Amino acid sequence: MIEKKSKLDFYPYFLLAPSLIFILVIVAWPLIETFRLSLTDARLGGESYVGFENYQELLEKKKFHRVITRTFFWMFLSVGLKILLGLAGATLLNAKVPGRALFRVLVMPPWVIPIAIGCIGWLWLYNSHFGLLSGIAQRIGLIDGPFGFLAYKKPAFYSAIVTDVWVGTPMVTIFFLAAMQGVSRDLYEAAWVDGAGRWHRFRRITIPQIMPVIVTMSLLSMIWTFNSFEIIWILTEGGPRGATTTLIVDTYKTAIGNWKFGEGAARAVIIVALLGIFSFFYYSLIKKLNKFEERK
Amino acid sequence: MKSIKLALIGLLLVAGSSFSLRAADLHFIMCGGEVREADQTVVDAFIANNPGVNVNIEAVPWGTCQDKSLTLAAAGDPPSISYMGSRTLRQLANNDLIVPAKISSDLMEAYQPGILNTVTVKGTHWGYPRAFSTKALFINCDLAEQAGVACEAPTNWDELYDMAKAINDNTDAAGFGLVGKDFDNTMHQFLVWLYSNGGQVIDLQTGANMLDSQSTRETLALYEKLVGVAQEGPTAFERSQVKDLYNDGQVGMYVEGPWGRGVHNEGMNEIVVPIPAGPSGESGTLLITDSIAVFKGSGHEDIAHKLATALTSGESQYALDTPDGGWGLTPIFDYEKLGISDPYYKGDDYWAVFINGIGAGGPEPLVEDFKIMQSVFVNMIQGILLGDDTVDNLVSIAGEEFDELL
Numbered sequence: 001m002i003e004k005k006s007k008l009d010f011y012p013y014f015l016l017a018p019s020l021i022f023i024l025v026i027v028a029w030p031l032i033e034t035f036r037l038s039l040t041d042a043r044l045g046g047e048s049y050v051g052f053e054n055y056q057e058l059l060e061k062k063k064f065h066r067v068i069t070r071t072f073f074w075m076f077l078s079v080g081l082k083i084l085l086g087l088a089g090a091t092l093l094n095a096k097v098p099g100r101a102l103f104r105v106l107v108m109p110p111w112v113i114p115i116a117i118g119c120i121g122w123l124w125l126y127n128s129h130f131g132l133l134s135g136i137a138q139r140i141g142l143i144d145g146p147f148g149f150l151a152y153k154k155p156a157f158y159s160a161i162v163t164d165v166w167v168g169t170p171m172v173t174i175f176f177l178a179a180m181q182g183v184s185r186d187l188y189e190a191a192w193v194d195g196a197g198r199w200h201r202f203r204r205i206t207i208p209q210i211m212p213v214i215v216t217m218s219l220l221s222m223i224w225t226f227n228s229f230e231i232i233w234i235l236t237e238g239g240p241r242g243a244t245t246t247l248i249v250d251t252y253k254t255a256i257g258n259w260k261f262g263e264g265a266a267r268a269v270i271i272v273a274l275l276g277i278f279s280f281f282y283y284s285l286i287k288k289l290n291k292f293e294e295r296k
Numbered sequence: 297m298k299s300i301k302l303a304l305i306g307l308l309l310v311a312g313s314s315f316s317l318r319a320a321d322l323h324f325i326m327c328g329g330e331v332r333e334a335d336q337t338v339v340d341a342f343i344a345n346n347p348g349v350n351v352n353i354e355a356v357p358w359g360t361c362q363d364k365s366l367t368l369a370a371a372g373d374p375p376s377i378s379y380m381g382s383r384t385l386r387q388l389a390n391n392d393l394i395v396p397a398k399i400s401s402d403l404m405e406a407y408q409p410g411i412l413n414t415v416t417v418k419g420t421h422w423g424y425p426r427a428f429s430t431k432a433l434f435i436n437c438d439l440a441e442q443a444g445v446a447c448e449a450p451t452n453w454d455e456l457y458d459m460a461k462a463i464n465d466n467t468d469a470a471g472f473g474l475v476g477k478d479f480d481n482t483m484h485q486f487l488v489w490l491y492s493n494g495g496q497v498i499d500l501q502t503g504a505n506m507l508d509s510q511s512t513r514e515t516l517a518l519y520e521k522l523v524g525v526a527q528e529g530p531t532a533f534e535r536s537q538v539k540d541l542y543n544d545g546q547v548g549m550y551v552e553g554p555w556g557r558g559v560h561n562e563g564m565n566e567i568v569v570p571i572p573a574g575p576s577g578e579s580g581t582l583l584i585t586d587s588i589a590v591f592k593g594s595g596h597e598d599i600a601h602k603l604a605t606a607l608t609s610g611e612s613q614y615a616l617d618t619p620d621g622g623w624g625l626t627p628i629f630d631y632e633k634l635g636i637s638d639p640y641y642k643g644d645d646y647w648a649v650f651i652n653g654i655g656a657g658g659p660e661p662l663v664e665d666f667k668i669m670q671s672v673f674v675n676m677i678q679g680i681l682l683g684d685d686t687v688d689n690l691v692s693i694a695g696e697e698f699d700e701l702l
Contacts, residue, residue: 044370045391128528129546148529153682239478240531241678258667259366259387 031272037265044259054266063242064250068274071226071246074161078228079221081165083214086172091202093173094180104177111170119234122163126150126235153243156236160244164231168221175217179210215286222282223275247271320596322351322376322603325368327361327586334615334622338606349599365591369393374591376600381480382414382585383666385422390664394589397421398601403609406633408626408651413500414585414659423587424608427616428628430581430657431488432649433572434556435459435549436542437565442467443548449569453493453518456572457525463548464525471525473538473550476674476681481535483673484660485551487582490515491658493574498661498702505702508695511576516687518574520680531678554650555624568649580656585628610634626650663701672697 038054040047058064093104110118125131128148137143149159183206191201207214229248232238238245238253245253247267255264326335331353339351354375356364365378366388374393388394399421404412407425415423433456437447440459443466450456460471475485487497495511498504523530527538527547541547543561551571560566570579588604590597606612614631616622618640627647631639641647663669676694679685685693 043391044366044387044393128532129541129544146528148532151529151532237478239674239678240476241675241682241684256363258665259370 034265034268037262038269040262042261042265047262050262054263055270058263058266058270067242067245067247067250070157071248074157074164074228074246075222075226078161078164078168078225079218081161082168082172082221082225083218085165085169086176086217087214089169089173090176090180091206093177107170107173109170110166111168115167115230116234118167119163119231122159122166123150123235126159150236151240153240156240157244160232160235163235164225164228167231168225172217172221175213176210179213180206183209219279219282222278226275227271247274320349320599322349322596322600323594324351324353324603325361325365325375325378326353326355327358327379329355329357331355332616332622334612335607338612339603342603342606346599346602351603365589369591369593372593374593376594376596377588377590377604379426380423380587380589382423382425382587383660383662385415385587385589386417386662387664387666388589389417389420389422393592394422395592395597395601397424397587397590397604399424400605403629406629406631408628408630408654410583410654410657410659411585411628414583414662415587417662423585423589424604425585425628426588426608426613427586427623428626429553429555429584430626430650430653431485431551431553432556432568432570432581432653433549434542434552434560435567435569436469436545436547437567439463439467439469439545439548447567449567450572452572453574457518457521460522460525460548467548469545470527470541470547471549472522472527473533473542473547474519474522474526474530474681475533475535475538475551476530476678477532477534477537478671478674478678479534480670482677483670484582484584485535486515486519486673486677487658487660488551488571488580489518489574491580491582491656492571492577494577495574496658497698498663500659503702505695505699507698508691511574512691512694513687514575516676516680516691519677520687523681530681554626554647557646558619558624568646570649570653578656579653580658581650581653583654583657583659585660611636614639626654665701669698669701672701 037047039049039051041050041054089107093100093107097103125133126149128134128146128151131149133149134143134147137147138145148155150156187205187209188201191205196204226246227248228246229252232244232246232249233252236244238249248271251264251267251271254260254267324339326332335353339353343349343351362380362384365375365380366384368374369388380388385394389396397415399412408428411425411428412421415421415425433449435447435449440447440463443459443462445459445462450459456472462471463469464471475482490497490512493511493515495509495515496506499506527533527541533541535550535552538547538550539552539556539559542550543559543564556568571581573579588608590600590604594600613628614634614636617625617627620640627639627641632642641651661669672694675697676690679690680687684690
């Protein structure tokens with residue numbers, strides 16, 4: 001019996017169309033337009049096509065290489081601390097202690113407070129003459145006089161890291177806590193019966209069981225931290241002397257501060273490319289590690 | 297048929313002419329976050345005298361005011377007129393976003409010396425000067441006396457440093473309030489000292505880059521010395537934050553504009569003196585103006601010019617400058633030339649300090665990429681404040697970077 005060729009069913013595509021159009025308009029078009037802009041010398045007065053000149057100039061500048069290096073260092077340090085503190089916090093919040101519900105609520109404010117408000121608070125904390133940190137340090141004899149945390153290059157960088165970790169850790173903690181609560185208690189009981197101690201149970205049961213969440217949160221956190229703008233901008237605006245200028249801050253200063261839209265767009269495309277390459281290698285590495293663990 | 301065509305053409309002409317009689321809606325972006333009474337009075341009178349014209353004043357806070365106008369212009373929806381820092385005029389003019397100002401000759405003669413240089417690019421005036429300021433040195437006499445030094449004007453940089461050091465060593469306060477944050481007034485404060493040392497940034501006649509000079513090196517060397525007697529971490533401070541320290545008695549002296557008297561603690565025992573002369577110059581100051589720019593493409597530039605002129609001349613401008621109800625700025629005009637017989641600054645020693653230095657003052661340099669210019673200066677200044685490099689190297693690098701802007 002010859003089967004009739006069925007007609008192509010457009011109905012699913014019809015249902016998907018609104019979302020596709022939305023994604024095209026909100027995501028695809030801006031990306032394409034940004035790439036197009038990056039091939040021009042667009043500025044206040046107009047634009048003309050320059051090809052890959054913007055990219056060539058950028059990649060030849062040592063200053064830009066330093067910005068990239070600084071951005072990755074910022075990302076790895078901040079995310080590393082968030083993951084470690086998040087794991088520690090989730091473990092503590094998962095423990096059966098009195099007042100656990102209250103502690104879980106108290107961990108939220110840094111994430112809930114609008115970032116700008118939180119950063120302005122930190123700005124005052126870091127102030128040399130009126131700030132709490134400098135004041136306390138003087139009173140306990142740690143320093144002789146006022147200290148400007150944001151006035152010097154390395155202190156400003158690490159102070160911005162502290163603020164970023166403060167903002168980002170609660171969310172990581174909550175996600176890890178949710179993952180830990182999904183781990184079967186039977187596994188812990190069986191391990192306890194076999195004489196496994198707390199650290200052993202944590203390392204051999206908790207971590208492997210919540211590893212997918214750790215991997216996903218790490219990647220998301222890295223992307224968010226890589227593109228973190230408000231914290232740096234409010235605290236230091238990329239200074240002093242560029243010490244806290246990451247790629248996103250450099251892009252903003254170029255495109256919005258200096259009205260050089262073409263050069264700014266080139267930087268934005270480089271950000272997308274770097275994050276894309278990084279994500280690819282990250283997932284490849286995780287896949288290899290998982291295969292290695294399975295074979296063990 | 298012919299008569300119908302003629303009738304239609306006639307109808308079109310009448311309709312077209314009625315467009316020109318319809319209301320012209322002027323959009324005026326004013327910085328400061330509030331509409332001043334004096335400006336509202338001028339605008340109300342302007343509307344009354346120009347039937348069919350409406351003026352919408354949009355008061356925008358200082359931090360975003362300029363960017364808003366530039367963003368609107370870049371998007372093809374420019375304001376009719378906007379209050380802009382004069383440093384932006386060259387960029388706006390080069391990008392064909394504004395039209396030249398039409399300043400009458402009698403007003404040109406009445407401006408204080410050097411004012412029109414701040415709005416002139418290649419011989420054309422691009423803005424109506426609106427606000428003008430110069431700088432002077434404020435000294436806390438209580439701290440000076442506590443330090444055992446006479447509270448009087450230092451006449452040169454050595455005396456300035458000695459006074460600051462005495463305050464720093466003998467009181468709990470820092471000797472000098474130094475500004476070093478990535479902010480425009482960091483560059484401005486440096487220029488104040490540079491111009492008091494016979495320095496230049498751009499030769500006003502030839503347009504040549506004059507930044508890499510002995511005067512600049514001496515000025516940067518002054519900063520290197522002052523770091524030792526300044527408040528902790530000057531790279532985290534811009535001028536208004538130093539003002540807070542001054543009000544709190546934590547710095548002995550700092551450079552401020554004429555509004556200083558109004559923002560310092562009432563009853564503060566202080567003097568205001570000219571910027572002391574550097575080793576290579578005479579006491580000078582920085583001439584900064586903000587202007588009203590008429591944007592291109594609004595469709596009613598002629599009316600916009602009239603409004604800009606009304607706002608920036610005669611009594612309206614005087615009302616802005618005067619401290620009573622106004623901003624308390626350095627007078628932009630020699631108001632006696634405009635017929636105001638007893639201007640607010642006459643016979644007042646306070647104002648004399650801000651006015652007498654005008655002749656030796658220099659303008660804020662007009663370059664297209666003014667924010668990059670600011671970065672060049674801030675990078676140089678922060679370099680010496682952080683001890684990153686030598687005076688020579690920093691000035692050489694700044695000179696080269698500035699060359700790329702011209």
